[in-house]
Amino acid sequence: MTSKLFPYYSYVNISLIIFLLWLQTPIIQAHDEHQRKTYIIYMGDRHYSNISAKDFYLDMLSGILESVPSENTSDYLLYTYENFQGCVAKLTEDEAKKASRMNGVVSVFPNRKKKLHTTRSWDFMGFSQDVERSAMESDITIGVLDSGIWPESESFQDKGFGPPPSKWKGICQTSNDNFTCNNKIIGARYFRADGEIPEGDIASPRDTIGHGTHCASIAAGGVVNKASFLGLGQGTARGGVPSARIAVYKVCWTDDCWEADIMAAFDAAISDGVDVISISLGSEEALPYFEDTIAIGAFHAMKHGVLTSSSAGNSGPSLHTLGNIAPWLLSVGASIIDRKFTTQVKLGNGMAIEGVSLNTFEDDDKTFPLIYGGDAANKSYEEPLLSRYCLLDTLNKTLVKGKIVICDLLVPGEEPFLGGAAGVIMQDVEPHDHASSFPLPASYIRVDDAARVISYTRNLTSSTPIGTIKRSVQVEDTPAPFVVSFSSRGPNPISPGILKPDLTAPGESILAAYSPVASPSGVMGDQRSVKYSIESGTSMACPHATAVAAYVKSFHPTWSEAAIKSALMTTALPMSSATNEEAELAYGSGQINPLKAIDPGLVYDVGVSDYMKFLCSHGYNETAIRFITGESSCGHKRSTNWDLNYPSIALPTSLGPFDTVFTRTVTNVGSPNSTYKAIVTVPRDQPIVIKVQPSVLSFKSAGEKLSFKVRVYGTIGMRALISSSLVWDDGQHQVRSPIVVFNLS
Ligand SMILES: *[C@@H]1O[C@H](CO)[C@@H](O)[C@H](O)[C@H]1NC(C)=O
Ligand SMILES: *[C@@H]1O[C@H](CO)[C@@H](O)[C@H](O)[C@H]1NC(C)=O
Numbered sequence: 201m202t203s204k205l206f207p208y209y210s211y212v213n214i215s216l217i218i219f220l221l222w223l224q225t226p227i228i229q230a231h232d233e234h235q236r237k238t239y240i241i242y243m244g245d246r247h248y249s250n251i252s253a254k255d256f257y258l259d260m261l262s263g264i265l266e267s268v269p270s271e272n273t274s275d276y277l278l279y280t281y282e283n284f285q286g287c288v289a290k291l292t293e294d295e296a297k298k299a300s301r302m303n304g305v306v307s308v309f310p311n312r313k314k315k316l317h318t319t320r321s322w323d324f325m326g327f328s329q330d331v332e333r334s335a336m337e338s339d340i341t342i343g344v345l346d347s348g349i350w351p352e353s354e355s356f357q358d359k360g361f362g363p364p365p366s367k368w369k370g371i372c373q374t375s376n377d378n379f380t381c382n383n384k385i386i387g388a389r390y391f392r393a394d395g396e397i398p399e400g401d402i403a404s405p406r407d408t409i410g411h412g413t414h415c416a417s418i419a420a421g422g423v424v425n426k427a428s429f430l431g432l433g434q435g436t437a438r439g440g441v442p443s444a445r446i447a448v449y450k451v452c453w454t455d456d457c458w459e460a461d462i463m464a465a466f467d468a469a470i471s472d473g474v475d476v477i478s479i480s481l482g483s484e485e486a487l488p489y490f491e492d493t494i495a496i497g498a499f500h501a502m503k504h505g506v507l508t509s510s511s512a513g514n515s516g517p518s519l520h521t522l523g524n525i526a527p528w529l530l531s532v533g534a535s536i537i538d539r540k541f542t543t544q545v546k547l548g549n550g551m552a553i554e555g556v557s558l559n560t561f562e563d564d565d566k567t568f569p570l571i572y573g574g575d576a577a578n579k580s581y582e583e584p585l586l587s588r589y590c591l592l593d594t595l596n597k598t599l600v601k602g603k604i605v606i607c608d609l610l611v612p613g614e615e616p617f618l619g620g621a622a623g624v625i626m627q628d629v630e631p632h633d634h635a636s637s638f639p640l641p642a643s644y645i646r647v648d649d650a651a652r653v654i655s656y657t658r659n660l661t662s663s664t665p666i667g668t669i670k671r672s673v674q675v676e677d678t679p680a681p682f683v684v685s686f687s688s689r690g691p692n693p694i695s696p697g698i699l700k701p702d703l704t705a706p707g708e709s710i711l712a713a714y715s716p717v718a719s720p721s722g723v724m725g726d727q728r729s730v731k732y733s734i735e736s737g738t739s740m741a742c743p744h745a746t747a748v749a750a751y752v753k754s755f756h757p758t759w760s761e762a763a764i765k766s767a768l769m770t771t772a773l774p775m776s777s778a779t780n781e782e783a784e785l786a787y788g789s790g791q792i793n794p795l796k797a798i799d800p801g802l803v804y805d806v807g808v809s810d811y812m813k814f815l816c817s818h819g820y821n822e823t824a825i826r827f828i829t830g831e832s833s834c835g836h837k838r839s840t841n842w843d844l845n846y847p848s849i850a851l852p853t854s855l856g857p858f859d860t861v862f863t864r865t866v867t868n869v870g871s872p873n874s875t876y877k878a879i880v881t882v883p884r885d886q887p888i889v890i891k892v893q894p895s896v897l898s899f900k901s902a903g904e905k906l907s908f909k910v911r912v913y914g915t916i917g918m919r920a921l922i923s924s925s926l927v928w929d930d931g932q933h934q935v936r937s938p939i940v941v942f943n944l945s
């Protein structure tokens with residue numbers, strides 16, 4: 201008998217009814233299944249080491265799960281973690297509540313999504329190809345938690361590399377894909393708790409999005425000459441630490457990045473023995489520290505001496521837009537390098553307008569008719585007036601085909617592209633400080649210029665309005681680094697007394713390796729296949745900082761996570777509040793400065809017990825802190841938020857007088873005998889006084905720690921911010937901490 205697929209109800213008969221009756225129980229359960237969601241149960245530090253993790257969680261789950269036969273419990277346990285206590289399970293809302301009340305549970309939260317925060321840059325920072333390198337560099341492994349990697353890229357060739365560092369314990373998770381590791385990419389894994397591989401992706405560490413390949417090559421790609429994005433930005437593409445190794449943890453898929461997988465990747469990276477973690481993704485909004493897998497993962501990485509470098513987010517320039525803000529993370533904003541890409545628009549009346557974009561399409565001086573999106577509505581769309589913004593489904597394809605469409609918004613260009621347009625001219629009120637790629641010829645012009653283009657297009661009656669979008673050209677930009685508009689701004693939404701972002705690194709128009717199967721514009725159907733692409737985002741800033749952290753670690757392998765971070769922050773190039781309105785809330789300590797970072801003189805070190813005190817001051821439940829940190833108790837003295845030995849000082853305050861004393865401790869990592877003097881810089885026209893006590897620090901040995909107090913007092917107006925700084929100077933090192941007082945109400 202052959203079997204065919206038919207609608208099953210065509211077989212109604214007695215046996216089917218019996219069959220359905222028999223199915224009844226499972227059907228009810230299946231209904232129950234729909235109520236179940238994936239939850240992460242976080243229980244802090246690893247404290248049950250004497251039993252198998254799996255048995256422990258199965259036992260725990262069997263007490264939580266309702267109406268599930270105990271022999272099926274394991275079907276509901278998706279992950280167990282090793283370097284910290286916790287698991288991922290399929291629970292109903294009630295079961296999740298029950299779990300959160302259990303002894304030892306710190307937090308229970310749903311498996312939410314995070315998003316990717318989508319080189320000449322090194323030379324711009326004075327970090328040339330021939331800087332001094334440590335022989336240790338090739339012993340450093342950078343763990344990149346992202347969308348995977350394209351292992352065949354020239355940037356990841358392993359010529360001249362020896363075998364992986366002896367402490368390396370990672371694996372190369374190959375599958376039916378042809379993915380292979382080498383002595384450059386020494387580890388690669390992928391994480392997908394639900395096992396459901398989304399469309400357009402593959403069950404492999406292979407990158408189909410391009411983002412992970414780009415970030416990994418910014419951090420540790422080899423030197424590749426004559427790289428370019430289809431001829432744009434031609435030059436040498438290289439990572440900051442070209443001799444370092446890469447370990448790939450694919451947590452982002454074509455449907456974004458899931459929390460359970462991010463936490464599993466941190467767990468694996470810690471076990472594998474990475475030295476620095478780079479993570480260029482985050483939530484749309486800041487989450488409480490122990491409900492955010494990046495904060496949790498980075499906390500446990502920190503306990504193993506591993507620094508996590510993260511992107512600050514792309515939701516600027518508004519205030520309060522930061523994503524990754526835990527004090528044990530390095531939070532990196534994006535600054536601009538000294539070049540930009542401009543794209544000229546020429547009209548039939550001889551007008552030439554300069555816009556920005558990355559237009560790789562040859563123009564051949566060919567002209568096309570122009571049409572304003574507002575005059576090309578698809579009338580069957582419910583809101584025809586929206587066609588002026590060229591949003592998806594709003595344009596009449598018949599009208600835009602073969603023409604250059606003018607849109608009143610900066611859009612990904614998908615709608616004109618799908619309509620067969622010859623090009624798109626866009627406008628928006630945002631500052632024109634970043635260039636994006638589009639799937640068709642495109643330029644992004646100023647609002648007043650756009651008004652002239654629209655006027656020409658709509659009022660010309662004697663002939664057809666025509667125009668050309670030229671191929672982009674590279675121009676030198678203003679030398680001063682400033683923070684790009686999209687980079688997220690502070691203050692820190694959870695701990696306003698901890699200044700975030702920590703610093704900035706180049707994140708605009710960065711040339712780096714790409715996945716040849718990914719769309720360079722991010723729009724489906726873009727047929728261009730590239731080995732190198734130019735991308736922008738705090739995503740690109742983060743791996744720059746990761747590389748500098750690895751560079752510092754290659755000279756100082758024993759330094760703690762906080763010491764490395766301090767070195768990066770106190771040596772950063774100060775930026776100016778004259779060119780950056782949000783000042784420290786946009787750039788933190790300033791732009792990262794790799795050469796200075798290896799010799800900071802002094803560091804502000806922080807250990808687990810300091811972070812524990814910080815969490816205590818945050819009002820975290822003492823029992824929970826004990827689970828998380830493994831340390832005994834908060835102690836009697838309640839410290840305040842700003843007592844954390846952070847390398848920068850932030851004082852959120854309200855209108856009127858303020859007066860606060862900060863305590864800090866520095867560790868001497870410079871010459872054993874050295875004397876540092878405090879140099880305070882305050883703005884002349886602001887009522888602020890900063891007193892440092894003592895104002896001289898004399899060190900007698902390496903590793904010696906000395907404490908001092910900083911009293912900051914004065915008055916502040918409405919919606920005001922006062923930028924000042926403290927520099928410890930021994931004539932050779934300038935150890936700088938920004939001091940920012942702000943009142944945002
Ligand atoms: C594991 O160790 C803890 C504390 O030492 C103890 O209370 C517990 O009974 C042990 N569990 C097993 C299964 O041995
Ligand atoms: C490996 O497979 C990918 C597609 O999955 C293909 O594009 C690539 O060329 C293959 N590489 C090698 C070296 O065979």
Ligand SMILES: *[C@@H]1O[C@H](CO)[C@@H](O)[C@H](O)[C@H]1NC(C)=O
Pocket residue numbers: 577578579580596597598599
């Ligand atoms: C699209 O434009 C054509 C030409 O003006 C017109 O005939 C057609 O009705 C329009 N269709 C819609 C859906 O707006």
Ligand SMILES: *[C@@H]1O[C@H](CO)[C@@H](O)[C@H](O)[C@H]1NC(C)=O
Pocket residue numbers: 578579580581593595596597598
């Ligand atoms: C108008 O929109 C409808 C619905 O999206 C689409 O089916 C139709 O092809 C569009 N017509 C034109 C002319 O673009």
Ligand SMILES: *[C@@H]1O[C@H](CO)[C@@H](O)[C@H](O)[C@H]1NC(C)=O
Pocket residue numbers: 302303304305306821822823824
């Ligand atoms: C702290 O959390 C534990 C469980 O983790 C709970 O038993 C205790 O009541 C909580 N204490 C406070 C003060 O909320």
Ligand SMILES: *[C@@H]1O[C@H](CO)[C@@H](O)[C@H](O)[C@H]1NC(C)=O
Pocket residue numbers: 872873900
């Ligand atoms: C540091 O100074 C002390 C005395 O002030 C001296 O004995 C010692 O040799 C010096 N050490 C170095 C390394 O210069």
